[in-house]
Amino acid sequence: MRPSDQLRDVQIQRGYLESNPASVLYRCGKTIVLCTASLESSVPPWLEGKGKGWVTAEYNMLPGSTSPRKRRDRSGKVDGRTTEIQRLIGRSLRAVIDLHKLGENSIVVDCDVLQADGGTRTASITGGFIALAIAVEQAVAGSSVGNGPLTDSVAAISVGLHGDEVKLDLDYELDSAADVDMNVIMTGSGRFVEIQGTGEEATFDDDQLAKMLKLAKKGIADLTKLQQQELSR
Amino acid sequence: MRPSDQLRDVQIQRGYLESNPASVLYRCGKTIVLCTASLESSVPPWLEGKGKGWVTAEYNMLPGSTSPRKRRDRSGKVDGRTTEIQRLIGRSLRAVIDLHKLGENSIVVDCDVLQADGGTRTASITGGFIALAIAVEQAVAGSSVGNGPLTDSVAAISVGLHGDEVKLDLDYELDSAADVDMNVIMTGSGRFVEIQGTGEEATFDDDQLAKMLKLAKKGIADLTKLQQQELSR
Amino acid sequence: MRPSDQLRDVQIQRGYLESNPASVLYRCGKTIVLCTASLESSVPPWLEGKGKGWVTAEYNMLPGSTSPRKRRDRSGKVDGRTTEIQRLIGRSLRAVIDLHKLGENSIVVDCDVLQADGGTRTASITGGFIALAIAVEQAVAGSSVGNGPLTDSVAAISVGLHGDEVKLDLDYELDSAADVDMNVIMTGSGRFVEIQGTGEEATFDDDQLAKMLKLAKKGIADLTKLQQQELSR
Amino acid sequence: MRPSDQLRDVQIQRGYLESNPASVLYRCGKTIVLCTASLESSVPPWLEGKGKGWVTAEYNMLPGSTSPRKRRDRSGKVDGRTTEIQRLIGRSLRAVIDLHKLGENSIVVDCDVLQADGGTRTASITGGFIALAIAVEQAVAGSSVGNGPLTDSVAAISVGLHGDEVKLDLDYELDSAADVDMNVIMTGSGRFVEIQGTGEEATFDDDQLAKMLKLAKKGIADLTKLQQQELSR
Amino acid sequence: MRPSDQLRDVQIQRGYLESNPASVLYRCGKTIVLCTASLESSVPPWLEGKGKGWVTAEYNMLPGSTSPRKRRDRSGKVDGRTTEIQRLIGRSLRAVIDLHKLGENSIVVDCDVLQADGGTRTASITGGFIALAIAVEQAVAGSSVGNGPLTDSVAAISVGLHGDEVKLDLDYELDSAADVDMNVIMTGSGRFVEIQGTGEEATFDDDQLAKMLKLAKKGIADLTKLQQQELSR
């Protein structure tokens, strides 16, 4: 059994699609997310002529990613959970990019979940950042993280509270059992980008909060190393 | 000028609509939200036959609530921000209710913003709780907070980081200037229900997080008193 | 009991929202409508370059305005009744404005029903005219009704036929009992703008028509006085 | 030139579609409407178990019915004009039927405009009534107008005010020139079902109203005879 | 009983609508389709500035065209069958037109089915071609088939396999009984434009394919003669 302070096994395959180098197959335990970053030489209407670019994300679960099968989102109404997740991914990625240095270009990061076993939103951020970094390198020749539009890296992890025990990187089973679920998004340099702690039908106190944040920092540090390894290949 | 650790002026008018005692006009500075709780003697399909009830919320800004006028949401696609807010309100209210004690009944809390000047989501939670409490009293005769379905009260407040200064209860102007915006939802007994800290194009560290949480607790304590006064009338 | 030729008690509160002077809280018995007029310095595409402006209206009932709660209109399909009512409000307001004198500007009059007890469409017209007049005054300095874009005032009232008895200003209970329901919209100077007489599963003859029109004229004259008082403050 | 108190040439072809005897091709000048009544052995959910039936109408203009071509209504949003018209047709037809005598059956009257030259809504009512009467005869053997579910016949006509002149049965050209447009729906026995008088950017007085109603009555009487002839074949 | 290699009775009425000469009422047995071609002096955005035109088709069945009544397509989602059919009609018509000779103009061919008894898609192509040819003659003066934008004529017919017997021009009853249904679209000069052979829950072999194609060619030749007669009037 996995220790409660250890990440699931992570495998990262960059350039998964021949047609797009900025495509990353990100596996974290049984969770599999295909992240692709696409560069477009335009910006949304409300940014036109401002000399800066834009980064956005779209998130989707394939019907076969869950059991029982998830119905395909074709009603014209993206469900609330999906909307929240893709907004979170977009904000997280934008926290580490200087949009002015991107010029009037957009990058869309698509995160399509092929198999879901908990942690799909944090996998999307961690894997999506790698796809983004590759796309930025292509858009701005000679750039790298910290040297060009990207000011830092970003990664995300979940922590949970089950009774009084704190656990890192919740898979579906752990997530279902947790009283409180917290997603922490941090930069490679150790600053918070976003904290979302939620106790559906439960609450938590200061001590528990402190424990969860401490564990999250450890997880983020581990993920940051994996990102650096993959990007330096 | 308002001190940075002080709430805006709050006015609460319960029974605002003659046709529904569980209607609350909640004012917080210039922000005005009409919260109404409606009891329905049925539950959503996925809860039928489980002997428990449901609480949900809907949030909407009236077109005239902002300047320039906000377009009415009639495209069939509720925008992402609205979806996030109403899911947050619903989760927050459900954190302080024992749904089994509600029987197979639903309560919908509608939060319609008549005038928006920052803090509409936190006003919706704080005012919406009062409407909910009145509706619960009607549904379960003789019940009150702590004695019946409601296990505690819940309130919400925003805190912001501007440079290195921390501010309580952001109005629109303060919110626009803030680098980091954090919404804190807590029970009357002082436990966290939800923490959402977001730095769009900014980040924060441990110290700043601690300062923001401390200030939020003070604000929640003040709001809890106001809720108790109104409910004991 | 209210005499059959007398209006319900009317209360008008202009400047209800601090952020918009052209906001009017209109109460007529238990019916409460918030009317706000918003000026936009553009016209719909089909009017561009024609040197004239546009006035339109949107009507909506808040979920808490009725008991049982009215479902929020979020399907992307505005229901037929709502469409009819907002088209009627728009036509009525346009009947008393010289759109050429408005320049290429639009005014949207939002009528949001906070509490519904019959007569919401006529309240929206009568109250909406006041909001419109304030917005026009702001758009065209020095203008007033009869002197500037507004050529006249407009007000609306319902009359009903119950058996052979004619009644003015139907509340929900009277409206439900009526065999024939007629909405009459007239200018302050006493000309018809629109007559809509409908007998769902009932019919009416010439005499009954004459009686209903006579009573409606009395009601319109009373409302016109109230509008003038409020606008001359 | 047609006298101002005379109807356009009317041609009625019942049983136009071999597959449905209750199909009527109704021509009025150049306006052509195909009216078909379809019987369904069920009622809308809100009428189930009440022992009465329902009559409703749908109205649609074919793309080739106007020049330039009218875009097909496939956006999922039926436009406001269409909604108003089909609600009017439905109410008018229901005014002459005793729904209890229909049993728990529904009749849908479809009015599809093949060619539009003004007066499509009144043609739909006048022609739609014939289709309805045939369908009722089939549903309730031995019934006829006045003897069975149908208590009377119903027909509709437009009248217009152009300057101070009053005109009957407006085609597109006359309708465009008219200051005030009034649609009058009456029973065969001469009672009003609905009056809709509208002055878009114009108003009218008592005398003008009286003249318009008088002319409308003449037109309705003429149409009623044509309906009786067709139904007695 | 109709021989298995003979078409149903075809009747073609050009100029059916006074307002548009390019309107054709096409009857084939009990199937009735109203085809109207409308010329628009613009092209879709993706063709702008390329010096060529566009031809497209829309297909629709009226509610009264089938028994039981077909629900009107107002959900905003055109059903799959309708989409397939109108794409097929458009491709078939474009196969015989030189879009460069049309200039930057569009022609929309609307095919509205008034009565459906099998073969509505093939009737739409055969009748739609006549409407198109009339519209092209109007758009490009002096042009005719083979001399101007239209390089050839096009017609369509169905053939079916029932057991081992092959049948031409399936009406609803024959179509329901057929194991394999094949639609063949050919030019007047005898070349294939499109072949669609489908065995829902059945399959076919080379011999059967050969027989079906042979019979289809005979049917197309007969239809081509009828088209030529109508266009030479």
Next chain:
Amino acid sequence: MRPSDQLRDVQIQRGYLESNPASVLYRCGKTIVLCTASLESSVPPWLEGKGKGWVTAEYNMLPGSTSPRKRRDRSGKVDGRTTEIQRLIGRSLRAVIDLHKLGENSIVVDCDVLQADGGTRTASITGGFIALAIAVEQAVAGSSVGNGPLTDSVAAISVGLHGDEVKLDLDYELDSAADVDMNVIMTGSGRFVEIQGTGEEATFDDDQLAKMLKLAKKGIADLTKLQQQELSR
């Protein structure tokens, strides 16, 4: 360069998703389709109580599957091409299954295109059949192709006409250059399930048709062998 009668390199990976054995990653040249078959113990409403099952398919291209990025289908309107393709996949799979032997169960075959380089619909059928066969084996223990619900196998391939040359298995480049594009779907035993030959702005004659069909048969025979190998592992 690949000979014109040879398939692209095909790679099939069954059980690609740990959570569902009936998941197949199908590669054909650069085209990659993830096919997953999901069993549901219910049937669509129109099949209830008839003692037979249902097989349907859904097709989708991921945004990153093409360059430039394909917009995600979230408008509520599935585009016409997608609708046609998924209807074709469904019909093709149903041609080789005895739905009565499936009992009242449904199988949904999802075909999600990860990378698109031509032939995605034929890959979806060929790969989708393998996923279907695995799901059927699980649903009906002891069954295999020809022994149980599946009466035969099914595969699909495209052939094209470029000038007078015929080519097998068109990739994107070949497809764009082809004058005529034909998709042929056949059973493992060599019978036609569906033929769709389309010449957008081109036509073809009998000889060309014969050549295309001959080449398609060779391709189908090769694919059938690959399917058998994979299923016998």
